[in-house]
Amino acid sequence: MNITIVGTGYVGLVSGTCLADLGHTVHCVDVNEEKVEMMKKGRVPIYEPQLEEVFLRNIRGERLFFTTNLSEAIKVSNVIFLALPTPPGEDGSADLSYVLDVAGQIGELITEYTIVVNKSTVPVGTSEKVKSIMKSKTSIPFDVVSNPEFLREGYAVEDFMNPERVIVGSSSQRAFEVMDRIYLPLTNIGVTLIQMDEKSSELTxxxxxxxxxxxxxxxxxxxxxxxxxxxxxxxxxxxxxxxxxxxxxxxxxxxxxxxxxxxxxxxxxxxxxxxxxxxxxxxxxxxxxxxxQKTILVPEIEKYLGNLNGAKIAIWGLAFKENTDDIREASSLEIIEKLLSKGANVIAYDSIAMENVKKVLGNKISYAKNMYECVEDAEALVVVTEWGEFKNPHFDILTKKMKNKAIFDGRNLYNLEELASHGFYYKSIGRKLIK
CATH class of the missing domain: 1.10.1040.10 (N-(1-d-carboxylethyl)-l-norvaline Dehydrogenase; domain 2)
Incomplete structure (x- = not known):
């Protein structure tokens, strides 16, 4: 089938790439010209395991295309997925302005029966709002479908290609039949497609x-x-x-x-x-x-050192979880801000997410080239992200490099007995304190 994906953020790019890998022809639309040109040249703008391989395979197979022209993409597609941001407002409500604005544009552009699929995470009742806006713009028949994504960052390609279930919400049998065709390569291998109404799908x-x-x-x-x-x-x-x-x-x-x-x-x-x-x-x-909970270790560090003013604190991991460069709502940022407010000098290392943190914190902190440079003369090490490279460090190297043998582990990566045998002060979460 011919499919348009509007929005090439995390959800849109992964969904578009994987839909192409299922055999569909996919046109991804984004307003960012620089980003679109980058993708046309075969460069993936986000870090996600396995994504680059699938991305390049489908570009070479001429199933995956990128454009800034929504009108041109709609001309060759009658199924349009919306994968647009719905950021929280100050009151916590989801901002639907991107979704509703594009819905209006689609209403003005369609010339034949079209299905608009909401892939974005949206509040209950959003499908009705999309329908209302489109009806005000066109008399062409269309349907609106809710098809929420359940992609874990770091495992998104695997989650799309091997989902535990696919949720499709609609009030149209015609739309259900089209969505069944789109996901047929998955349902043919045993994936369950669950049909429901739009509101139930949105709430799911x-x-x-x-x-x-x-x-x-x-x-x-x-x-x-x-x-x-x-x-x-x-x-x-x-x-x-x-x-x-x-x-x-x-x-x-x-x-x-x-x-x-x-x-x-x-x-x-x-x-x-x-x-x-x-x-x-x-x-x-x-x-x-x-x-x-995000900063629960900071008082423990302060208790150990007595005074954080001027103390050198090493941070291992900046991404909110392993296998991603995403730092949105990351505990690392909260911990660092708290440490800085108490006068600490912070040095951090993350093999993937460091550049994103530099855009936020700039030179407020220092950045290390590797995990062991990070702990040089550190008075305490804080483990924030469970990257594989942090799970089996050489504790003898830490012993030589650190000023104090003190580890504050926010992910419970290490064995208590092993840390005790190396003579570390070791504070983890919900386990015995090693002194």
């Missing part, structure tokens, strides 16, 4: 992300309680995760969740609830707890 995405955010936050609360009573959160986690009703995913405690989805979607669902007179008290608590 928010409900899913908010539940996972709640699960993470609950485990962080348990970890904090473990420290108070002397329990081991790793043992508790294994005991809980072995129950199939609970499962072992998203039970790893740490320094809070970040990224482009969980924080934004929790805020938006809270706001959407208030608009209809419903208070999501659980989610309000989740948001409050997560904010505190």
């Amino acid at each position: 995405k928010y409900a899913s992300n908010s539940f996972l955010a709640t699960k993470i936050t609950f485990m962080n609360e348990i970890a904090n309680y473990c420290e108070k009573v002397g329990a081991d959160v790793d043992k508790v986690r294994m005991g809980m995760g072995s129950d199939e009703r609970i499962g072992n995913r998203f039970l790893f405690p740490g320094i809070g969740y970040g990224g482009s989805c969980f924080p934004k979607d929790v805020k938006a669902l809270i706001k959407s609830g208030k608009e209809v007179g419903y208070n999501f008290k659980i989610l309000e608590s989740v948001e409050e707890i997560n904010i505190k």
Whole structure:
């Protein structure tokens, strides 16, 4: 089929590339001319494992194209995916201006039956708003479909090509039949396509992300309680995760969740609830707890050093999670700002996300060439992102380079006994303090 993707951000580029890999001809549209030219030359503007390989394969196969011209793309497609940003406003509500503006443009441009597919994460009722705007612009028949994405950064290509389910929300049997054709290469290998109404589909995405955010936050609360009573959160986690009703995913405690989805979607669902007179008290608590959890190690560092003024603190990891360069809502930024406010000198290392942090923090902090240069003369090391290279460091090198043998681990990467044998002061989350 011929498909247009409007927006080549994270969701749009991954979705467009993978749809092309399913055999469709895909035209990706973006207003950023420099970015479009970059992609035409075969350069991927984001970091995502496996994406470049699939991207280049489909450009060579002449199934993946890029343009700034929405009109030209619509001429060759009757299925248009919207993968546009829906950033949170000051009150937490999702900003739909990009989605609704493009919907209006599409209404003015279509000349035959068209399906507009919302891939963006949007509040309940957005499909109705898109329909209303398009009806005001055209008498050409069209349908609007909700088809939320469930892509994990760092695993997005795998998630698209091997999803646990595909959600399609519509009130049109004709649209369902077209969406079935689009995803046929996946359903033919056993992927379940679940049909529902638009509102239920829109809410499914928010409900899913908010539940996972709640699960993470609950485990962080348990970890904090473990420290108070002397329990081991790793043992508790294994005991809980072995129950199939609970499962072992998203039970790893740490320094809070970040990224482009969980924080934004929790805020938006809270706001959407208030608009209809419903208070999501659980989610309000989740948001409050997560904010505190992000910097929970800073008082521990201060307690260990006594005074952070002038102290050199090393940071391993800047991305909000491994396998991505995304620093949106990253715990690293919160920790660094807190340390700087107390007079600390911060040096950081991340093999992928460092350039993005430089755009935000500039020369407020120093940047290392590698993980071991980062800890030179450091009075404490803070592990923030669970990159593979940080999971098995040479502790003898750390011993030689660091001023103090002190590690504050926000991701529980290391074995307690091993750190004790090397003589480190080791503070993790929900586990015994090693002195």
